[in-house]
Amino acid sequence: MPDYSSDEMMTVSAARALRDGVTCFVGIGLPSAAANLARATHAPRLVLIYESGTIGAKPDRLPLSIGDGILAETADAVVSVPEIFNYWLQPGRIDVGFLGAAQIDKFGNINTTVIGGDYAAPKTRLPGSGGAPEIAASCREVIVVVRQTLRSFVERVDFVTSVGYGSGPGTRQRLGLTGAGPLKIITDLGVLQPDPETQEFVLTGLYPGVSVEDARARTGWDLAAAAELHTVDPPSAAELTALRGFTASAKELGARMTPHPGSRRVPTARTISALTRKMVP
């Protein structure tokens, strides 16, 4: 048994995808953990930009949401929400959009809106768009971090919240989307990249101990493996130490949370563990 979890491997793998010195528009959830890990390890000059308007945030612990106070306190600049979208994202100033997904399809289209039924009467109502559609459209490139399951990896998303390659080659140009689109999907099994001809995502990397069949069994389309399929290096001691340091600081933060006057609730071991589980995949 390896001494790390598949979620830790995913977060480490996603962090490695961010080069030092690039500007990164960071989405909520898994991407935020990976982006902060990258900054704490190999990419100290990574510029973290959050849709709350914080540019160049340098948190020393994991932010608990995209509007965490630590982002504003450590940022190079804090701007309004209209400004972050209009002046910073829209003109294509930002290198990498780092996004999560509830559902993703073989062309890298993302759904975070509804699952099942139709839009007006969905089976499951998800949170919706947030900043993702324009991040997916306008960042120079996009990386998606998502756990791979039959439910999340589908032939065609139930709703296109954010466009990847649409229905295949030529779609982004036709729609006038300025960025290159999703270049990697990083999961808890491995790494997928678009086939240069068809733009369909194919398996290009696997984590140690994971087989192509494992990945195919958790993919809702006929997943192909690239000829040059490689095995991703396991997390290094330094990466695991940094990642687990975040986990520990999240736990400590939970324990430090003091109820305000009049509150009858105090943090319990259960809620703290639920909180840290959500924060650090």
Place this chain on the structure above:
Amino acid sequence: MAEIVSLAEAVALAVRDGDTVAMEGFTHLIPFAAGHEVIRQHRRDLTLVRMTPDLIYDQLIGAGCARKLVFSWGGNPGVGSLHRFRDAVEHSWPGPLELEEHSHAGMANRYVAGASGLPFAVLRGYSGTGLMAEGMASVRSIACPFTGEMLTAVSALNPDVAIVHAQRADTSGNVQLWGITGVQKEAVLAAERSIVTVEEVVPHLGPRPGSVVLPSWTVSYVAEAPGGSRPSYALGYYERDNDYYVAWDPIARDRDAFQRWLDAEIFGMAETTGGR
């Protein structure tokens, strides 16, 4: 000039049944106490507008205040779903909820158009998305009159009432907020009437780096509500109560638990102090 009144008076004066009400605050400075007062005063048939309808709108929707929701991201940040919101959309409980859904960029631009006195704003957005395909009345493709490039127009948002929370105001009703300032300025300037709750009213507003100032003459009512954005946070005053967001999940999942919460924390209290 803004009138300085109690929160209960401000809501009674500014918010009417059937109004379009925007409560803004992007994770930071969310006007919880004011939202609770709207529930307490039994407002009905509201069109609620908010980029990120989180717990505060879950509570308003569950309490039956809303007829329609205009939004761009509805979730419990870092925790999961808004179960009262989902129950309304998926099962029409406590009543049906009409949705008008946008992206953040679209909503932000709709407020900018509203604040600017323009009928619409232009952006690169929505192209190829399901929201565009749904054909909402507030989103249209538009050709640039100079280059012919196809862009997207979103209609202006001009709420009847905007409600925001700020760190402080002076005794003349000038308002100052800082940290993550979101779309609060745009929402107040776009609205017909406005309520600003503040942590404190001070004799004089000193300068603060990066602060947004809303002059008294742009605001209708200022109400002192210390702790009025708990469980969200007010930079310089208190931190986010993350435990509350986690504790909300099981309350919101269950209609009876939610009703007990309403009875105890809203209708059982003369006012909301400290955001509970």
